Amino acid sequence: MELKPGYKQTEIGVLPEDWDVDFIESLAFITTGSKNTQDRIEDGGYPFFVRSQTVERIDSYSFDGEAVLTAGDGVGTGKVFHYINGRFDVHQRVYRISDFKKRLNGYFFYLYFSTNFYNRIMQMTAKSSVDSVRREMIAQMSVPVPRLIEEQNAISDALSDVDALLEGLDRLIAKKRDLKQAAMQQLLTGKTRLPGFEEEWETKRLGGIANISKGTQLHYSEANLDGHFPHFNGGISPSSFTDRFNTSANTIAISEGGNSCGYVQLVPQPFWCGGHCYAVVPRSVDNLFLFHALNGQQTAIQGLRVGSGLPNVQKTALADFKFHAPTDMDEQAAIATVLSDMHAEIEALEQRRAKTADLKQAMMQELLTGKTRLVEPHVCCEVR
Numbered sequence: 001m002e003l004k005p006g007y008k009q010t011e012i013g014v015l016p017e018d019w020d021v022d023f024i025e026s027l028a029f030i031t032t033g034s035k036n037t038q039d040r041i042e043d044g045g046y047p048f049f050v051r052s053q054t055v056e057r058i059d060s061y062s063f064d065g066e067a068v069l070t071a072g073d074g075v076g077t078g079k080v081f082h083y084i085n086g087r088f089d090v091h092q093r094v095y096r097i098s099d100f101k102k103r104l105n106g107y108f109f110y111l112y113f114s115t116n117f118y119n120r121i122m123q124m125t126a127k128s129s130v131d132s133v134r135r136e137m138i139a140q141m142s143v144p145v146p147r148l149i150e151e152q153n154a155i156s157d158a159l160s161d162v163d164a165l166l167e168g169l170d171r172l173i174a175k176k177r178d179l180k181q182a183a184m185q186q187l188l189t190g191k192t193r194l195p196g197f198e199e200e201w202e203t204k205r206l207g208g209i210a211n212i213s214k215g216t217q218l219h220y221s222e223a224n225l226d227g228h229f230p231h232f233n234g235g236i237s238p239s240s241f242t243d244r245f246n247t248s249a250n251t252i253a254i255s256e257g258g259n260s261c262g263y264v265q266l267v268p269q270p271f272w273c274g275g276h277c278y279a280v281v282p283r284s285v286d287n288l289f290l291f292h293a294l295n296g297q298q299t300a301i302q303g304l305r306v307g308s309g310l311p312n313v314q315k316t317a318l319a320d321f322k323f324h325a326p327t328d329m330d331e332q333a334a335i336a337t338v339l340s341d342m343h344a345e346i347e348a349l350e351q352r353r354a355k356t357a358d359l360k361q362a363m364m365q366e367l368l369t370g371k372t373r374l375v376e377p378h379v380c381c382e383v384r
Contacts, residue, residue, distance in 0.1 A: 007370070012142050016370035018377045019146045025139035028109070029099040032072060033062065033090025047088040049096075051076050061087040066106040067098035068113060073132035078121045081114035083107060095138060104145055105152035111159055112143050112368050144368070154374040155367045162360040169353040173346060180342040184296040187335045189324060194335065199328040207319025210282040210290065214256065214315060215273030218242060232267065233274030234258040245270035252280040252291050254301070257312040262302035266291045278318065286329055288336035293323045 007014050010021050024030065033049070035058065040048050044057030051071040064087045071080040072093040083106070090096050097113070100106045121130050121137050146152050186192035190201045206212065218231050218240070227241035234257045247253075249270050255263040257276040266288075273279045282290050294301060301321060305311040326332050366372035 010144075012144060013369060015144050016146070016373070016377075018148070019144050019370055021142050022145055023139065024097065024109075024113075024141050024143060027101050027104045027143070027145070028097050030095060030097050030135060030138055033092050033094050033096060035060075035062075035089050035091055037091065039089075047084060047086075048091070049082055049084075049088060049094050050091040051080065051093055053080050055082065058089045060089050062089050063087070063096065063098065065098060066100065067096050068106065068110045069097075070095050070113075070117065070133070070138075077130050077133060078118035081110065081117075083110040095133065095135075097138065103147075103149060105149065105156050107156040107160060108146075108152040108368075109143065111156070111364060113141075115364060115368065116143075117141065144370070146370070148375055148377065151373070151375040151377075158367065158374065159360065159363060162356065162363065166353065166356055166360065169349060169356065173349050173353065176342070176346050176349065180339065180346065183342060184292065184339060187338065188293055188296045190326070194331065194338070197326065197328060197331040197334070199326055199331065201324050201326050203322050204285065204325050205319070206280070206294075206321045206323070209285045209325075210280050212315055212319055213273075213279050213281075215275055215277045215279060216246060217275035218244075218272055229269070229271050230267070231272040231274055232277045234261065234276030236260050236263055236265070238271075239274065242272050245272050247271050247273040247279050250287065252287070252294065254278040254280060254294070254313070254318065257310060259311075261305050261311050261313050262298070264291070264294045264298055264301060266295075276312075278313075278315065285325060286332035286336055288340055289325065289332035292336055292339045293325060297321075297323060 003009060003014060006017055008017050012021060015021070035048065037050055039058055040050070040056040041059050042057060044059045046058055046061045048056040048058035049069045050056055051074040053076065066085040067083075067088070069082040069084070069090065071077055072095055074093070085106070097109075100109065117138075120141055121133060124137060146155075187194070215233070218233070222242050222244060223231060223240035224242055227243045229242055229245040230238035231240045231242050232253050233239040234255045236255070247267070247270065249268060251267055251271075253265055253267050253271070253273060255261045255276065256278055280290070280294075301313070301318075304313045304317040304321065306314060326335070367374065
C-alpha cells in the first residue's frame with residue numbers, strides 16, 4: 001500500500017512522520033496498589049479504584065496526581081479503565097500508570113491505551129479470554145507520541161469535550177429515568193391522580209382482561225438475517241429476523257424462558273412470536289396502560305419464574321398475575337400517555353448518546369492515528 005506524503009509505516013500502523021513510537025515503560029511509571037476491597041468506606045473522602053468500572057470511596061490516599069488505572073485481573077481485565085488527576089487510592093490488583101514524561105499528555109495516553117490495550121492482551125493469549133494482566137503486557141506496549149505536545153493537548157481537549165458531553169447525557173438520562181420511575185410508582189398505584197378523574201380502581205387478573213398466547217417455534221430455514229420482521233424467542237433482543245410475522249405491531253411480548261424470562265416489552269413493529277415468547281393482547285384494558293402496568297412490575301413478573309437450570313414463566317402463573325387499574329379507560333389512556341411521553345424522551349436521549357458515542361469513536365480513529373491533524377507540524381515547538 002502506497003503511503004500518503006508525510007506518513008510512515010510503524011509497528012502499530014501508519015502514523016505521521018513527526019510522530020514517534022515508544023514503550024509505555026519509557027514514558028511512565030507502572031505499579032499496583034496496596035489496598036484490599038474491604039478497605040473501602042461508603043462515604044470516604046477519596047476515590048478508591050478497584051477491579052470494576054464502579055469507583056468506590058476510601059478515607060486514605062496513596063497518590064496525588066495524574067494517573068491511568070486498569071484492572072489487573074477479574075471480569076474487568078482489559079476492559080476497565082479510569083483517568084484521574086488528584087488524590088486517590090488503589091486496590092492491590094489494579095495497575096496505576098503515572099508520572100508521565102513531559103513529552104506525553106496523560107489524557108492523550110489514556111485515550112489510546114484504553115482503546116487498544118484489550119486487543120493487545122488478547123493477541124498475547126491463545127485463549128478466548130485473559131485471566132490476569134502481567135506488568136510486561138503494559139510496559140512493553142507501544143504507543144504513538146506526537147512530537148508536538150501542543151498537538152497532544154489539542155487532541156485531548158477535543159476528545160475530552162466529547163467525553164464531557166457523554167457524561168452530561170448520562171446524568172440527564174439517569175435523572176429522567178428516576179423521574180419516570182417515580183411517576184410510575186405514583187400513577188400506576190393511584191396514589192397520584194391525574195386531573196378530572198375520580199372513578200375507583202380495582203384489582204385485575206391479567207388472564208381476565210387479556211389473551212395470553214405462546215408463540216410458534218420458527219424453523220431455522222425460515223430465519224433470515226436480512227428479513228423485515230424481528231423474531232423474538234425469549235430474549236430481550238431479536239434472536240433472528242424473518243420475512244414472516246405472526247403478531248401485530250404494538251403488541252406486548254413477555255419472554256417465557258431463558259435468563260431474561262419475564263422480561264416485558266412493547267414491540268412497535270409486526271414480529272414473529274417464537275416458542276419461548278408470550279404475546280399479550282388486551283380485551284378490556286388500554287394496551288399502552290397495560291404495558292406500563294406490567295413493565296412497572298417487571299421484578300414481580302420475573303419472580304414468577306420456576307426452574308433453576310433453564311428457568312421459565314408458566315402461562316398459568318402469568319394469567320393469575322394481578323395488578324391495579326382504573327375502571328375508567330380514559331384514565332388508563334391518560335396515564336399511558338404521560339408515561340409514554342416520558343419513555344419517548346428517554347429513548348430520544350439514548351439515541352442522541354449513541355450517536356455521540358459513535359462520533360467519539362470516529363474522532364478517536366482519526367485523531368489518535370494522525371489521519372486528521374489539529375495542529376500543523378510547523379506551528380509549534382517540539383518537546384523532547
